[in-house]
Amino acid sequence: MIPNRSPWIAQLKRTRPIVPLSQDSHADIAIVGGGIAGIVSAFFILHYTNHSVVLLEADKIAHGATGHNAGQLTSYFERPLADIAREFGVSMAIDGQKSVESAWGLIEHIITTAHLRTPLYTFTGAAGFSDSAHVFAHLHDNLIRKQGGLLPEHMYISAEWLANQTIPEQYTGLYSALPHSHILEKLEAKHSGYIAVMESKKGCMNSALFSEELAGYLVATFPDRFHLYEGSPVKNVRLHESSATVTTARARVHARRVVLCTNGFEKFSLINEYGRAIDTSFHASVAGRIGYMSGYVDSTQQKPTAVSYFPSNHADSHDPTGESYFYLTRRPHEHSDAGPATLTCTGGPEKVLPNGAEYSRHDFYDEDIQESIADFMDLHYKPHTKKADTVFQWHGLMGYTPDGIRRVGVEPRNPVLLYNLGCNGVGILPSVYGGKRIAQILRGEVLPPSIFDPRDILDE
Numbered sequence: 001m002i003p004n005r006s007p008w009i010a011q012l013k014r015t016r017p018i019v020p021l022s023q024d025s026h027a028d029i030a031i032v033g034g035g036i037a038g039i040v041s042a043f044f045i046l047h048y049t050n051h052s053v054v055l056l057e058a059d060k061i062a063h064g065a066t067g068h069n070a071g072q073l074t075s076y077f078e079r080p081l082a083d084i085a086r087e088f089g090v091s092m093a094i095d096g097q098k099s100v101e102s103a104w105g106l107i108e109h110i111i112t113t114a115h116l117r118t119p120l121y122t123f124t125g126a127a128g129f130s131d132s133a134h135v136f137a138h139l140h141d142n143l144i145r146k147q148g149g150l151l152p153e154h155m156y157i158s159a160e161w162l163a164n165q166t167i168p169e170q171y172t173g174l175y176s177a178l179p180h181s182h183i184l185e186k187l188e189a190k191h192s193g194y195i196a197v198m199e200s201k202k203g204c205m206n207s208a209l210f211s212e213e214l215a216g217y218l219v220a221t222f223p224d225r226f227h228l229y230e231g232s233p234v235k236n237v238r239l240h241e242s243s244a245t246v247t248t249a250r251a252r253v254h255a256r257r258v259v260l261c262t263n264g265f266e267k268f269s270l271i272n273e274y275g276r277a278i279d280t281s282f283h284a285s286v287a288g289r290i291g292y293m294s295g296y297v298d299s300t301q302q303k304p305t306a307v308s309y310f311p312s313n314h315a316d317s318h319d320p321t322g323e324s325y326f327y328l329t330r331r332p333h334e335h336s337d338a339g340p341a342t343l344t345c346t347g348g349p350e351k352v353l354p355n356g357a358e359y360s361r362h363d364f365y366d367e368d369i370q371e372s373i374a375d376f377m378d379l380h381y382k383p384h385t386k387k388a389d390t391v392f393q394w395h396g397l398m399g400y401t402p403d404g405i406r407r408v409g410v411e412p413r414n415p416v417l418l419y420n421l422g423c424n425g426v427g428i429l430p431s432v433y434g435g436k437r438i439a440q441i442l443r444g445e446v447l448p449p450s451i452f453d454p455r456d457i458l459d460e
């Protein structure tokens, strides 16, 4: 039986006592959920407006997906950009891509403004592909980027593989040929099956430490306008014509607007007293998947990196998307003063959370999953050192929206309610961008329609 032990939670040095909501209160804005989405939304609302904010967290700040992820900063959608362009048009898809990429600057802005000490590593990361379907899909995404005025990402294809392929003319200029051995070097791969690599800006950050530090900054900087209550699970949100009542076990918050930053899974009901019912469509629209990770520390000093591996021989995986891949992040180990060390974390295996089933972060970690990650590392990752002990094994819950795109904006059935949720596997940069967008909406800005607008929650 392996306990759920995340390196990001292990690095938190909490000193703040848990203060639950114990008496009824009033605020302009009630935020439900204290992961990175809730905390960053609070940051931007407090900086962009004069509103007062109450944040209600069921457990502790950053102990949800924010404390159990891979900590990889990356800006891709878990769905081809070309597919998003087919649904929304090239211009809106590219605007969505640019919005997510704008979060790089927002994170730096937050770190500077709030004097955070959470390390942020940025570098060129990679994704390795083993079959033609992946290669062509990414070339096509690159074409969409170019059509929309974004720089294409660097795609390198094995010269040996290209010798037996015909690449459609429309992709000319969107890739370069490299000897196969160089492709493997870029991926630090020992498995020879990779035929192409795509490079893009990536980063590593402990999003839990970032959120925890940011919470401390907000509490200290806005004592009159920001109130944080942890250990305060919300039971129901009642929406009126121009206000809402948010009820926890012990007390209620009366607010003008409510922002749900709950990732998607919450044991609460949404009661709309002013318009059509929301509850069923909301809960049915976010599906749960448990993601599993494992990490080891060794006493080497290696440069930070983030690589996604799409192997061709993993058709037997449990991944519900059928799109089995492994993602690896490597960074300096920041947990102890025992000299330089590197923390290497790998994830990939996922399990579907059956509809209605409950997930607990206290559940044990599955041993076969640990083996599947270890097998992958042995076969694919060249620097893998079997000598190092696996010191962290963890799982976390992800909320997938039907279209794989984060929901950020106003609930069409009652604008008192807003969302910044739906992690969809890659959620750190989108939640940060989402926090800014929520604050812009609450400041009264009229924003152009976006791929993030909560539309499908309306359609039952």
Ligand SMILES: Cc1cc2nc3c(=O)[nH]c(=O)nc-3n(C[C@H](O)[C@H](O)[C@H](O)COP(=O)(O)OP(=O)(O)OC[C@H]3O[C@@H](n4cnc5c(N)ncnc54)[C@H](O)[C@@H]3O)c2cc1C
Binding pocket: 032, 033, 034, 035, 036, 037, 038, 056, 057, 058, 059, 060, 061, 062, 063, 064, 065, 066, 067, 068, 069, 070, 071, 072, 073, 074, 207, 232, 233, 234, 235, 261, 262, 263, 265, 266, 267, 268, 290, 291, 292, 293, 347, 395, 396, 397, 398, 420, 421, 422, 423, 424, 425, 426, 427, 428, 429, 431
């Ligand atoms: C295994 C795994 C790997 C991942 N890897 C990456 C990655 O490499 N890169 C990336 O960008 N993203 C990754 N993600 C996704 C990313 O972690 C999330 O999208 C991101 O942390 C956004 O978090 P959030 O604030 O929306 O949700 P969360 O961090 O889950 O926060 C939601 C909060 O809401 C609270 N809450 C829920 N219900 C209630 C209620 N009724 N009352 C009060 N509070 C409530 C929860 O307790 C929780 O703290 C990964 C996720 C997992 C699980």
